[in-house]
Amino acid sequence: MKSSPASVPDDIEFAGELLRKAERTVVLTGAGISTPSGIPDFRSEGTGLWAHEEPLEVASLSTFRTHPERFYEWFRPLATQIFDARPNQAHLALTRLEKEGRLGWIVTQNIDLLHQKAGSSNIIEMHGTLATLSCTQCYQKVNSLPYLKPFVEEGKTPRCPNCGAVLKPDVILFGEQLPQKAWFTAQRASRACDLMIVAGSSLEVLPVAGLPMQAIDRGAHLLIINNSPTYLDVRADVVLHANVVDIIPAIVEQALNG
Numbered sequence: 260m261k262s263s264p265a266s267v268p269d270d271i272e273f274a275g276e277l278l279r280k281a282e283r284t285v286v287l288t289g290a291g292i293s294t295p296s297g298i299p300d301f302r303s304e305g306t307g308l309w310a311h312e313e314p315l316e317v318a319s320l321s322t323f324r325t326h327p328e329r330f331y332e333w334f335r336p337l338a339t340q341i342f343d344a345r346p347n348q349a350h351l352a353l354t355r356l357e358k359e360g361r362l363g364w365i366v367t368q369n370i371d372l373l374h375q376k377a378g379s380s381n382i383i384e385m386h387g388t389l390a391t392l393s394c395t396q397c398y399q400k401v402n403s404l405p406y407l408k409p410f411v412e413e414g415k416t417p418r419c420p421n422c423g424a425v426l427k428p429d430v431i432l433f434g435e436q437l438p439q440k441a442w443f444t445a446q447r448a449s450r451a452c453d454l455m456i457v458a459g460s461s462l463e464v465l466p467v468a469g470l471p472m473q474a475i476d477r478g479a480h481l482l483i484i485n486n487s488p489t490y491l492d493v494r495a496d497v498v499l500h501a502n503v504v505d506i507i508p509a510i511v512e513q514a515l516n517g
């Protein structure tokens with residue numbers, strides 16, 4: 260770390276100072292910002308959701324192509340949690356920051372739409388989105404809401420209004436490429452920012468985990484808020500191993516009114 264303030268309140272004050280001075284801030288969010296809203300971490304073991312099926316297999320493009328019903332059966336509890344989830348104080352603080360004109364982009368690894376529900380607009384969804392579904396046959400794209408409700412409530416597999424084929428959520432499954440436009444926009448934003456805030460990501464999933472490196476290599480400050488250590492803790496200006504819900508609102512408040 261370039262500086263080591265002695266306590267959490269000092270760290271928050273210093274982080275708020277960095278945020279107040281920054282002109283182009285990018286926030287990278289991961290599962291840790293959504294777990295306080297009741298959405299289990301996709302990739303961590305022992306969350307129940309992953310207990311019966313191997314996610315790498317069932318949430319893969321090949322399983323979806325060959326056995327979409329297996330995918331949907333596995334996906335239903337998660338979709339239900341996402342459908343019911345409400346944004347938390349960390350999401351809302353980022354929205355406040357954006358509305359004050361102090362936040363450039365939210366780059367998110369999440370597919371749960373909680374940044375959207377919180378009212379944020381400049382969102383880059385690296386792992387796709389649950390907001391839309393696409394037809395696997397005729398490529399028709401539809402808004403997911405009218406399909407998700409019957410799916411969550413009755414288990415009805417979403418089917419294309421055009422041709423009747425199974426619709427696929429526009430989320431990135433294992434074995435799928437990241438959406439190109441999102442990836443390029445995120446890289447450009449990361450290289451141009453002067454402050455990168457990592458919020459609730461352990462920076463374990465490439466290539467998204469490399470974005471903060473692109474930022475600091477070009478002179479940006481780095482602030483990391485995550486429950487567990489990351490590979491970039493040693494290069495961050497401030498590291499807070501804490502829950503984002505406790506920290507982000509405090510930092511935003513400090514930056515706007517401190």
Ligand SMILES: [Zn+2]
Nearest residue numbers: 394397419422
């Ligand atoms: Zn179709």
